[in-house]
Structures are given as structure tokens and as C-alpha cells.
Amino acid sequence: MDFRFTDEQQLLAESLKECLVRSITEADIQKSYETETFPMDAWKALAENGFLSIGAPESMGGVPADVTTQVLIAYLVNKYGGPLAGFLTLGLTTMRDLEDFGTPEQQEMVLGQYIEGGTPMALGMSEPNAGSDSSGIQTSYVSQGDKVIINGHKHYNSMASQCDYVLLTAKDAAIRNPYKSMTMFILPTNTPGVRITDLPKLGGKSPMHICEIFLDNVELPKSYILGKEHNGFPQLMKNFEIERTVAMAGALAVAENAFEDAAAYSKQRVQFGRPICENQLIQEKIFHMKMKVELMRNMLFKVAWMIDNKMDVRVDHALCKYYCANAANEVVDDALQVMGGVGLVGNHRIMRYFCETRSQRIGAGSDQVMIFSTAPQILMDF
């Protein structure tokens, strides 16, 4: 069993890390949080160095990337690029969906600008009455010849006010069956009738806004349907396992950063005449943080490998998502405890990590849904 990355993956990792380290610093990241502005300069640097075309269709000059490579990229951008990961994760989802369901025109329209350093598609799925229950959406559309008219309300849409397109789910008002009425649309955010506002959130200021979208008689040509009309629900289900796995690359990166910060701090912080790393209770935290980071890493890349090898990950991806989200929370919490006051007052990145990791146990498949949807599967073997 060879757990090593290939030469190409290692070289890609070195290149990407070098690009990130050259183009964005911790000071830049702090500034982006203070001003709530996405660091576009650094994003463009990623584009210039060709990193945004990894995973794009070859017809557009893209380079294919298996899920393992996508997870590796997401991990690195989260580790060294801070908020850049917000766009990157959405971008990987965008590319996957457009490759699977998009027409060449749609791919050109959305990915053409994305690869050059433009914006990904934000996700417009959650609604006040439809979170875990994605088929319960009420945003709906009626057909009018070769266009549709959409009305409704979405919320918790990460970075929607910062993206040029939203991947929207809406149901055909004429169809009752919730699993057969959903259609996916590519919605340009400047379409008349679309209003996007930013919401306040846990953690306060952030360059990654969380938004709500109001749709008031929004007219959209049917050519903006992604995939097949009424096929939205199966389309949604197709890639969500990959999306959850890639999202957990962020959990790993953040947990690892927090652990490293805490370990370095414990060697330098002197109290009662000696560095606190010599205290056993601190050492216990160091041990547990390291252990969890390694377990997260192993599970994450194993699930990626399973997906690349076309294995069934219905159970494993859920185990991974649950474990990584929760372990990341535990690691960040331990790291904060080790760092003490430095993590509560001032500008250390552990403060943002503490807030941001909490949402991972809720979003993109909550802890409870992970259990609820897989425990029966697990039991089927006994």
C-alpha cells in the first residue's frame, strides 16, 4: 500500500505552495478580513500561474484532475491562501457541474472568465424552509416559451454577492413531485429582479460574505438551464459526495495550521520559569491534536482515492465528513486552549478558525444527516 503522492502531485504541491506564499501573506489575509474584501490580486496570481484551469475541460485548455488532486489543491489553498479557498472550493464545484451537465456555450461563458481569474458560481440552493431537506425548496419558475420566470428566496449563499453567477435550484411550479420538479439554472447575478444582500454571521467580519438572494420575476432564457430540465435533483445528488470530501480538505488545513501554531507557541511561551510545552497536560493536547490531524489526513485522501477508483463511497464519505468536521473543531479548540489569551484578544488566525470550523458541522450535510443517512447502510451488512 503506497501512501505517497506521485511525483507530479508533489511537484504540483510545491508549485502551488510557492505561488501562494509569494502572493499572499498573513498580513494580507488579516487586512482582507478587516476590510471584508476578497484578495483579488492573489486570486489573479493563481490564475496567471495556471492553477485555476486544473480540473477545467481540456477543450478549454484545462488540465484534468482526479479527486485526489482536487483535494490536494483545496488543502493547499486553505492552508496557505486563507480566503482564496472560498472561491477555489466553489470553483472546483463549478467546473465539475459544468463538465458533467454544461453545454459548450455554458462552459465558455462561465469557465472562460473563471480560468482567467474571474469568479466561480456561488451556490443558490438553501432556503429558509429547505436546508438539510434540499428537495423542499419553494423557489419556483413558470415557463414562457423559450424562457422561464423565477420567483423565490434563497439564503446562506456563500459569496453570492461576490460572484457573477449563481447555480440556482428552482422547481417547476407545474409539477408536484418534489424529486421530479427541480431544475438547475445558471443565473447571472446582474439579471434584473435579482437582489443579493449580505448577512451578519458567526465570526463577524470576513472577506467571504454569506448572502441571501431575492428573486422577483427574474426572466431567464431556457438556454441557462444546466443539464436537463426537471433533472435537478439527481444532478444535485451526483456530485455532492465529492463536494463534501473536497470541503473537508479545508477542515484538515485549518486544523493543521491551528495545531502548528499551538505547538510553536507552547515552545516559546514561558510561565513559572519554563516553556509550557514541558507541562504534561499541554503535551497531551499536542498529542491529540497531532493524532487527529493525521487521522483526518488519512481518511480524507483515502476517500478521494476510493472515488477516483470508482468505489462506492456512500458510507465512507459521510464518515469522513463527520469525522473531519468534528475533529477540526476539537483540534482548533485545543489549540485555542494552548494559546490562551493570544487566541482571544488580538488578531491571531486561531480566532477566525474557531468560528469558521463550527459551521462545518452544520453546512454541506450536517452531523445528524450524515448519521441518519448512513447508519441504515452500515447496518445492512449485519
Place this chain on the structure above:
Amino acid sequence: MARIFVITDRRSEWKALVSGAYSISGEKPLVVTADKAIAQAAADFGADAALMSGAEVFWNYTDTIAALVEELQPAGCFFGTSPDCRLVSGRLAAKLGISAIPDAKSIDNTYAIEHLIYGGSVVQTSKSTGKQFVALFGPGQFEEAAIPEQGTVMNVDYVEPKWQIAVKEKKTKEISAVDLTAAKRIVAVGLGISKKEDLDMVRELAALLQAEMACTRPIAEGLDWMEPERYIGISANFVKPDLYISLGISGQVQHTVGITDSKVILSVNKDPDCAMMKQYSDYCVAEDLYKIVPALIERLKK
């Protein structure tokens, strides 16, 4: 013992090299130069001199020097560390079948030469495997001391080089007259300085302390904010001041090897975890230099 040749194209270096060569070998060194004034000054200083002529560029003297070495069979050659010296000494070493030792820190009377490798983390002592040694010394490695008895100047036949590189144009710049290796107080800046204009306040501080200004390599070579003569580090100046103040320097070993002989080191750096603060300083100020320098200037003016 056989004599040592001293070869440099820089006016400021030859005296120290001559003194060093004499103290090691006990013999009158031979200064090999194309500069008539240096040849005469060398003779007055007590060394002999071999005056070359005929070339417009220093590297065209390589074959002439090699012929002189072959003829006179010195114990070895001391070179300076200018780019031309590195070029000529390297070519000479190839001809002699040896490696020239660059940026040598010391040499003893068995011609064992010490220098730093691995970015300054290892000291290596080596000897030449050939009939001569070649060693390059930066400024300040030897104390200047005149040699008894006047020396003589002789002329050297020019050996035509086998190839030519044409210098079409020379865009010269002022050579700084600073000698950091002799400075008693130094104020040095690193990448903690964000703009070239900010050097003005550092200049004011240095003036109040009657200190020389210096920097780390990226400030001189990367950003070009200070002259290359002012950077301290493994391939440049090694200093031994009584007082060394570092502002915004993180303390990479390539720089800190150049300051270990400082008597007192005071560092100002926002990052209390950097190597400069943790390992290399007698007095540490974990504060923003943009706050400390103005405060210190105010205090010194009182």
C-alpha cells in the same frame, strides 16, 4: 618558506592582504597588479610588486598571472573577492588543477584554510592538492601592518589571452567608501523596513549614534535600497563592532554569521520568535521598529 602572491583589482584591499600574507609566510609578498600607483605603494609598504600592463579588462591578465605563478612558484595566491577576482582566481585554479577557497576566514602557516559552507552552519578547513593554494579573502580579515624594508617593482611580460569578450559600454556608479569591517557602531536594517523612504529615519538614528548603516542582502541586492558594500552576510561583510543594532531583521544564518563578533547586539523586531531575537541578541525589543526608532531618536536628541 615560499612567498605568497597578492592579487586584487580593488584599491582598498591590498594592504590587509599583504600584511596577512607576510604574517603567514614570513616572506615578502609579491603584489601582482596592473595599477602603477598600487605597485609603488606596495613597494613602499614593504612588499614587492609585479606590474602588469597591456590589458583593458582585468580578466585578460589571467594567462599573465598563470605564467608568473609557473615561473616563480609561490606558495600560493591571495585574491580579493571582487567579481573580477573570483573570475581570475577560478580560471587560475582550473589551470593549476585545484579549487580556490572563496571567502576564506583564516589561513595558518601550513596553508590550511578555513571557510564557511552550508549557508554558514559548518566551518570547513581544507588544503590545496596542488603545488600552490589559492584563497580569496574579503575585507577586514587581516590587520594591516607594514613590512620592514622597502620592496621592489618589476615589470611583467603580458601574455596575450586566447579569447576576447568585448565591453561595449560601462555604466558606472559611485563606489561607496564605507568600510563596515572597521565600524565601531552599526545600525542595520532588514525586510522589516517597508519603503525606501523609511531609511531616512534610520539614517538619522545612525547619525545620532555615530554609527554606520548596513543591511541584509535582500535590501541591497534584491531591492537595491542600499549599496552592495553595506550588506552584511556570508558572502559579504563580516563585522566586529562594539554595538550592532538590528532593525526588522529576522536573523537568517546567512546574515548572522557576519555579526557574531559584535560585542553588543540590540534587536528590534515585531516578531519575538524570530531567530534574531531568540538566539542572536543581547537586548531584545519585541516592538514595531516604526514606533521605537522615532522614540529613540527623540530620546537621543535630549
Place this chain on the structure above:
Amino acid sequence: MDILVCFKLSPDSKDILVSNGAINTDRAEWNVGEYDLVAVEAAAQLAAATGRKLIGVSVGGSQLANTRFRKNMLSRGCDSLSLVMNDALVQADTHKTAVALAAAVTEIGNYDLIVCGEGSQDLYFRQTGIQLGELLGLPVINGISALNGIEGSVLLAERSTDSGIEVLEIPLPAVVCVTSDICQSRIPKMKDILQAGRKPVKELDAAGIPCDATGSEIIKVALPKSVQRKAVNFSGTPEEIADQIVAMLAKEGLMPGGM
């Protein structure tokens, strides 16, 4: 005519230990130093501008078999690599390396320019390229800070010295040693990384390459003497700190003009 660029695979300085009076590289990661990567980039840019092929050349030990190292260099603009692998060349000094390189490039042939970096990350003699040129009997020059093109059989370049910039015309074939700031090393793109594995790597027959021309004999290696520093902290407001500093300077007799 091709352009050759020489680089060295060496242990990373940060992993080096000195134990029992010898250099221990057991824990070291072997990689190509930044200054050599800069040289490869400068050579690659010139090769692209003049429509020439770029061949990466290195001599060393069995570490050169590492596929990741090979693909790394091939993803940075080299069209192919030519390598000499002989463990006798590990930790070789500059003369020994230059002699081996001279034999290697002579065997490779069909070149009119050899580009070398400023110096290797481990020994940093800044001399191997210079010795190489001399051994080949070719025009050789260091401190090259710009490569401005090839016209006919002349390389247009600039050289950085203490006193300024020299604008040069270098007759080819020649050997040039470029500075560490002639350009920035590139960030290899995914496409280049993926194609690297398909580019040719030639292993020259080590038997035909002299690997014993040592130009220096190592007598001793040691750690540099470390000075124990006091690490006394001054803290407070900037004004308070300034007071503490001046008090210290006075106490240590470091104020200009004494006390």
C-alpha cells in the same frame, strides 16, 4: 546549436548536521538550490527567445536517479536532461565537479552556450562554472545580470560589478555564470509538470567521465563557535523602551564619545 544549463542536486543546508567531525546528510532532503533554479529560468527564457533547445546537465551520485527531481527540472523549461551518476562525485569539490562537467558537455556536444548559476546552495564556491569554461578553453565570464539575445554567434549580455554594469558582447561558444537576481525562478505549471515525465533523460556512461580530480583536501569540519547572547527583553511604551536602551548604551560605554 543547443543551450546547456548546469545545476547541482545537493542536501538542503537546514538539514545538515556535524557529527563525529564529519558532515552528516542522513536527514537531509536533496534538492536543487534556488540560485540554480534561477539559472535554469534565465537559460530557458533565452532558449525560448532564440528558438534553441535547452538541455539540463548535472553530475553527481545516485541521488540523480530521483524521478521527482528529474521531472522538476524538466517542468522548468528543459527539453531534456543529461546526467552523470557516479557516487565518487558526491560531495565533490569545485575542481572535481568542473572536470566531470567538462567531459560531460564535451560528450553531449552540439552546444554554443553553457549557463551556470551563481553558486550551489551547499558549498557556494561560485567557481565551478568559471573552472568549466577554463577547462574547455572557452570564453567564460561571471556576474551576468542580463541575457539580451544572440546575434549571429555573439551573445549580448550585461555584467554586474562593484562599480556598475558592463555591457558585453560574448563570442560563442562560451560559458556564462549568471547572478542570483538575473530573474525569478518560475512556478512550474501543471501542464509542464504532467509533460515532464515524457521528456527524455539521458544517463551518460559514467565510465567515460573522470570523477577523481579533487582540487582540495578536507582537513576538518566543525560547527561555528556560537556566542551565548543575553537575550534581555526591554518592554513598555516606546518612550520607556527608548529610555532603557539609552541607559544600557551608557552603561556599556557604547554612546558616541563615551559616557
